[in-house]
Amino acid sequence: MSHRYFPHTDEDKRIMLEKCGVGSIEALFADIPAELRLRRPYALGKQMSEVEVRDFFSRLSARCTPLACFAGNGHYDRYTPSVVTSMLSRSEFLTSYTPYQPEISQGTLQYIFEYQTMMARLTGMEISNASLYDGATATAEAMILASGNSRKRPRVAYSSTLCDAVVETLRTYARYHGIDIVAIPEDGGVTSVEALQSLLADGNIGGVILPQPNKYGIIEDFTGLSDAIHAAGALFIINSVAIDLATLRSPGEWGADIAVGDAQSLGIPLSFGGPYLGYMAAGKSLMRKLPGRIVGATVDASGQRTFVLTLQAREQHIRREKATSNICSNQGLMALFVTIYMSLMGDEGLRKVNSISAAGAHYLARELELTGKMRLSFPDRPFLNEFEMTTSIPAERIIDALAAKDILAGVATAPDRLLVAVTEMRTADEINRYISTVKAL
Amino acid sequence: MKTYFTPTHEYLTVDSEGNGFVGITDYAQKALGNVVYVDMPEVGDEFSEGDDFGAIESVKAASDLIIPASGEVIEVNGALEDNPRLINEDAMANWIIKIRLTDPAELDSLMDLDAYMAYLASDPH
């Protein structure tokens, strides 16, 4: 029996086998040693019709609890404009390959060029690459870049206030790549400036990675750090939640050399973990050291404006073991996603997303404190839309109680710590239900 | 002035004061095609014979630059920053770095012009 994805009729097979001079498809595998051949069907069950496939997924979907999401920790429940979803489903974008043939890939190359421009502007940097996998791996790539930037300064310092998943990823990459990394301790919920200064004084630090906002949602104050880091000959790297940069002082305004992070917050659905989007933007002097794809403008043979993959001599297919990174692609379609999102939202829309989120977050934080069941872990620190509460009852119990009211309360970062985020998606009704449920505990 | 060559297609021309000018050979520039970027070290950097001191890029290829003999960089050819294609125009005239040789004895192990021509005739890659 033939499958709908396989167009071969018996007659087609006969014609093709005849051309190949063999009597059967089996004969095309005669060179494979017999003991290596698979002599049984896969233990995977028979093919399913679309009706059955839909049923399979809807059964499993039903075993997931839909919850109004107050969890953040680097990834946020955001509004996705219907235009974005609709445009992304166009098969000319969806089913195209990496744009190696620019003559028939201008669509992809154009939107990457737009993406690079928007991401450079959002971060306040001069240039951007065509995107990376996610915020954690983008930060690891920045670490590798900083470590290799100067022979004399191979060590990289990172703040302990970076998200745990980012720190763990940095440690994995550093362990195997052979990078000496050092954690800058925290002091009252923010990076210890004193500890950073003393690390810089050692003279072998090539890069400093700081978060904005940090893992507690706190907005850190980097006043004076750019000068201190640059005086020590190190690169200043800031890891941010992309959308926050529409409101918060940008990496460019802080004097950073590299801006990295996750751009999921620009409308990308949570999807239980991905696909998301890592970004990396930098000063133009670093363009030949950036990992990943980069698109540039040029002209074609008839003189019209054309876009191409450029600076490819940095990349793995040319540099092989001398490459700065092994990335072969970008996060393609997700770069298109945020490009269309930012086109629709504009400066004003992004700022409004942040102000709605911040208003809800600050209201919720205040009201939760009034319940007496929890208090802000760092009450004097500024935050945008995410904050950490220290709870007097176990955080997991709070999560269970709120789940019974169709709410995901946040992320339990310790037995008595709850990290809570509010976005533009959370209604007044949900926020008030959150508060009343905690009150009743 | 005497010029020496490496199997990786760099040249080293030594002047009367014992300083060396390092670049890539005409064969190398032809193999690379249009040069778009030369990654050069900083003045004061020190290298030992065989070290990478930089890289040279064309659109579809990149090649490490290997130092023919140990030395300290005393000058880099700034003209290549603005116009890397000078290397395509005249590779032998457009050196990449000038070094102070720290171990002139190493020159003995390099090829002279005749040896290099014979090496090219043997079809190296």
Add this chain to the structure above:
Amino acid sequence: MNNKLYDKLIFELSRQGRRGYSLPETAFPDAVGSIPENLLRKSEIGLPQVDELTVVRHYTNMSTNNFGVDTGFYPLGSCTMKYNPKINEEMAAAPVIAAMHPDQPARFSQGALAIYHSLASALAEIGGMAEFTLNPYAGAHGELTGLMLARAYHDSRGDKKRTKVIIPDSAHGTNPASAAVAGLKVVPVKSLPDGTVDVEALAPLLDDTVAAMMMTNPNTLGIFERQIPQIAKMVHDAGALLYYDGANLNPMLGIARPGDMGFDIMHINLHKTFSTPHGGGGPGSGPVGVRAGLEHLLPNPRVVKKDDGTYDIVSSPDSMGRVSSTLGNFAVQMRALSYILSLGSDGLMEAGGLATLNANYIKESLRDLYDLPVDTVCKHEFVFDGLKDKSTGVTTLNVAKRLLDYGFHAPTIYFPLLFHESLMIEPTETESLDTIDSFIAVMRDIAHEAAADPEMVKTAPHTTPVRRPDDTEAALHPRLTFDEL
């Protein structure tokens, strides 16, 4: 696809005062004002100001400059550009899961964890491995993860001197690049004239400083490495691990399993073998599988099925470490599972054979006009060394560009590096005899054009939205944002 370029950029459509967003009003008082002034952004971003229809038309028109699998045939060697079924897209968009946070506790996410576990188990069955992680975000990321895992294995035995990885000289550039990022030194091993690994050259390279050997099978020439049992024995006798690059797994569907060939670690590119869309470069997914005995080294976090049939997410200090923020590109994983369910065991068993039949049919139909350096039965792909008639001066690049005029994507060109004029063709199993015959006819026409009018072929393409771009200008004076135009 149009042959006329839509050439606008969104910034050129921007008009002060237009907007394309809709957002609810908040019921709560402003809070941004409570943030200290020096922590706030001072400058405008400079995003475009456009209305919704302008955005829709812009990106719709832009898409028509693009070629995709839904537009036409991609004979792209080593890329396995098969059909991306529509049902997979529908399944990946399931609303409950699309809104689910990656940190949603396991007790509220059993269905999603079951999806993860079902796909991981299916890949383990197909790969002949004990367990898979789906966390790596792309094939290259999987490769990096797998090599780090090999290092973690040696570390866990207290063996610190294994710092090298052996890679065939025919390998794709990503293999050595991944090795370098994983902190391993690359030792190339020669290929024989037929493109397979030279076992005699391999033997002296294997010592107690080798951590792993990386291979694809079939290799980049589409040839099955028959010596693989012997190679596996040699590698294992030297105390090293054998790594399978899953780039060429497709023809092995229903035929043979990497685990049975003796491989210890493998990655799979879901966008190749399991039909998830390439999306113009991503998102991909690069699951990594290991043989029994290495499971504890898989990256954190891991999804496990407990004795009571429920699923949990666990992290362990024995693990090689974390390589991603989350459990990977979950929506891509859902597409791959949908594909595997749609084909079932019976469909999957057939796929490798049909892919191989298609490749051999093209090879046999063009070998009189194109140079076939390795003349043997191929698997999913094969390599021509350019046109047979070299007197015309028409190169592989020219042939590739001329194909674009005829509405086909180009094959992979100048790879593998074993030949000067490599032209690598992989048709996949989802292409019909009719499509393949028209491709063959065009390839034959181009060979004749090369003799009759070489200049026309050398200046191709002629009918695409843009002509050949000036790559040198792009690299010499990089202009990377709209502000630099």
